[in-house]
Amino acid sequence: MATTKISGKELRQLGYPEGKVIGIAIKVLEGKYKGKSKKHKLELLGSVIKAPEYYLKHDSLAPIAKSLIIKTEHNETVELNKNRLDYHIYGAEGIEPGAINQMEIAMKLPVTKAGALMPDAHQGYGLPIGGVLATDNAVIPYAVGVDIGCRMCMTVYDIHPEFLEQNSEKLKKMLIDNTKFGNEVFKRPMDHEVLERNDFNEINILKSLKDRAYSQIGSSGGGNHFVEFGVGEITDADNEWQLPTGKYLAVLSHSGSRGLGANIARHYTKLAMDKCRLPKVAQHLAWLGLDTEDGIEYWNAMNLAGDYASACHHQIHDRLSASIGEKPLMMVENHHNFAWKELDRFDNEVIVHRKGATPAGKGVLGIIPGSMTSPGFIVRGKGLVDSLNSASHGAGRVMSRRKAKETLSKNEVDRHLKQAGIEVIGSGLDEAPMVYKNIYQVMAHQTKLVDVLGTFTPRIIRMCGDKRFGEVD
Structure with missing residues (x-):
């Protein structure tokens, strides 16, 4: 007796695409049309694929129709605009062609409204590091970055800087005892109200991340975090x-949202790339609409990760303040991997992505770090519309991590640090001072973007790993 079952091959011959659609179709046919002839089943399937929209409310065939429509939507490539929008570049002569090319592509997205490239820019994935992009009702996970809410935080104490030279060993021990990097976490993490947020119960991806977020709170990542x-x-x-001008003991930290942010970024980037098919050259710029469930979920998860990153910094500074035995005179902090809802020059709401860029709206305070041997700058934004109210997030790299490891030597870097009077706990050759641009030149390109209120000059640095320029943990 001939079988009446439909095979995947026969479905593909009808035009059904590879994937879940075929499985759904076979399941529906065997459940709802069992015993019917193969001819009857094939005629039904042929009718559904020709006009799936007519079967969306069908009692039996609706699941096939819905999956066909979704699959079709997923497979349609969203074309880039033929012409890019104009945008401002700050310090173009110091920016590598790869970063500019990435920005050119981003300015052709159908959702793009405006953009700007900061003077510390260098090539990344999707949007370049140092890229600022305003979109219409859309958020691009890779334009926020993998380390969501990566940020700077600085505290200043009513202690003369001579304390640094007189107590260097004591301060190094404070850093070792009160900071954790990479895979290392505190045995007894401090609690924080951010861990009680409803998002952990309401968003599926976050349910499995709460325990990890608790274990890593108050710690820092690897790489360039310090x-x-x-x-x-x-x-x-x-x-x-209202502080008098002059010099003070200070603490500066740089880190992000740890495993929480990284997993959110990976999950929603994949989701965006599945649902928003772009040409290969722009695939990492896939977006989620903020009028969709996925887009709203990402937005809420991103904001949670940003608040978590801030909580980590506050705990770092709280631990060190307690160890020093002084309350700080001031704190200044800012995200530089995030997206914000802001108004453009025409008072329309846009989503401003700053991937490695500092918010610099009028009166907004922030920190722009240099390198191990050069100062960072305390800044106040001027609110320049052309820069999308943004400034650089640091000096910016001139050497890739791989090239740094291949070309620099430990002895060379040690001599450079010794001459500058810098002590480093941890780090690798890929974070040596010479891999970064000249911070003074970077700052010279953004005098229209920020006012400088002060500086921070590093003296004792802790990064991932306990051996200077050895293997990073």
Whole structure:
């Protein structure tokens, strides 16, 4: 007796695409049309694939129709605009062609409204590091970045900087005891209200990440993340903290949202790339609409990760303040891997992505770090519309991690640090001072973007790993 079952091959011959659609179709036929002839089943399937929209409310065939429509939507490539929108580049002569090319592509997205490229820019994935992109009702996970909410935080103490030279061993021990990097976490993490947020119960991807978030809170990542003791100098008497100009002991930290943010980024980037098919050259710029369930979920998860990153920094500074035995005179902090809802020059709401860029709206405070042997800058934004109210997030790399490891030597870097009077706990050759641009040149390209209120000069630095320029943990 001839079988009446339909095979995947026969479905593909009808035009059914590979994937879940075929499985759904076979399941529906065997469940709802069992005993019917193969001819009857094939005629039904042929009718559904020709006009799936007519079967969306069918009692039996609706699941096939819905999966066909979704599959079709997923497979349609969203074309880039033929012409890119104009955008401003700050310090173009110091920016590698790869980064500019990535920005050119981003400016052709159908959802793009405006953009800008900061002077520390270098090539990344999707949007370049140092890229700022405003979109219409769409969020691009890879334009936010993998380390969601990566940020700077600085505290200043009423202690003279001579304390650094007189107590260097004590301060190094404070850093080792009160900071954790990479895979290392505190045995007894401090609690924080961010861990009680409803998002952990309401968003599926977050349910499995809460325990990890708890275990890693108050710690820092690897790579270029650090906690430093140094000299904070207030140079502008008209500062928001009403501090006298002069030099102070200060702490500066750089880190993000740890495993929480990384897993959110991976999950929603994949989702965006599945649902928003772009040409290969732009595939990492896939977006989620903020009028969709997935887009709303990502937005809420991104904001949770940003608040978590802030909580990590606050705990780092709280631990060090307690160890020093002083309350800070001031704190200044800012995200530089995030997206915000802001108004454009025409007062329309846009989603501003800053992937490695510092918010610099009028009166907005932030920190722009240099390298191990060069100062960072405390800044106040000027609110320049052309820059999308943004500034650089640091000096920016001139050498890839791979090239640094291949070309630099431990002895060479050690001599450079010794001459600068810098002590480093941890780190690798890929974070040596010479892999970064000249911070003074970077700052010279953004005098229209920010006012400088002061500086931070590193003295004792802790990064991932306990051996200077050895293997990173």
